[in-house]
Amino acid sequence: MKGPLFYSKILLFGEYGIIKDSKGLAIPYNFYNGALKIDDNPSEIAQKSNQSLKAFASYLNQLTLNEPELVQFDIDALNKDIEAGMYFDSSIPQGYGVGSSGALVAAIYDKYASEKITVLENLNREKLLTLKKIFGRMESFFHGTSSGLDPLNSYLSLPILINSKDHIEPTGIPSQKEEGMGAVFLIDSEIVGETAPMVNIFMDNLKNEGFRNMMKSQFTKYTDAAVENFLKGDFKTLYTNTKEISKIALSHFKPMIPEKFHNVWQQGIDSNDYYLKLCGSGGGGYILGFAPDYNKAKEALKDYKLELVYRF
Structure with a gap:
């Protein structure tokens, strides 16, 4: 069978x-x-x-x-x-x-x-x-x-x-471009993540009014915009919003990011070669990356295992 x-x-x-x-x-x-x-x-x-x-x-x-x-x-x-x-x-x-x-x-x-x-x-x-x-x-x-x-x-x-x-x-998403420079990719953290503890941290954070306000005024705003950008194929604006999401994750979701990736996360924000975000609940597993130029990102992240997901 x-x-x-x-x-x-x-x-x-x-x-x-x-x-x-x-x-x-x-x-x-x-x-x-x-x-x-x-x-x-x-x-x-x-x-x-x-x-x-x-x-x-x-x-x-x-x-x-x-x-x-x-x-x-x-x-x-x-x-x-x-x-x-x-x-x-x-x-x-x-x-x-x-x-x-x-x-x-x-x-x-x-x-x-x-x-x-x-x-x-x-x-x-x-x-x-x-x-x-x-x-x-x-x-x-x-x-x-x-x-x-x-x-x-x-x-x-x-x-x-x-x-x-x-x-x-x-929904429909824009067609992939085989030769496109931009890409969505995965980085293997080589750590197994557990969903429940990460979600518990998030739910605890929600008890804090400042965190709730940040979710409402910043995280939701940039996430909603990034979804719209992606569906419309507006990749230039997508990178701007993904960079903001990446910054928010490093500031407010640090426990969900494996410690050995804190610096490499910041480097992406500083260099604009790539922007990292959580893939699922975090804590390990894959990290999601967005790159305006995938070859540049690959060079910057040559010490890590990357998997290409989508090219545009």
């Missing part, structure tokens, strides 16, 4: 901000993917995945009992496949902010949800919000709380524009 592939995702803009109703933009990242599988001779990693699926199935059973009007799963079929050794065969790195649990949630929903909302139907706002709510409940098993956005992006495999918590829609 081998199920369909579900891809990783990158939240280009909106990290933490979408909790406070800033705009956000998430895109599929097809470099990594995962699928449900059953093998005759499962590896140690496959067996470990199978064990965690057992616990997840038990959680989903409880979810079905608690919220039957929201979602129903064929738990018997799921348990039967888990007993047969089913696991999630994934190349998506865990704790890297690219949606490893999101892809798994999407795969389980796709295969085992009863009366599921499919990608082929007319996805109006109500259906999208229902899917997001279901996925949020499902993914909470892994993170304590979840917006449901990662699984939604993986399930639809489309760029998603978040206008606010209650207003999301699939």
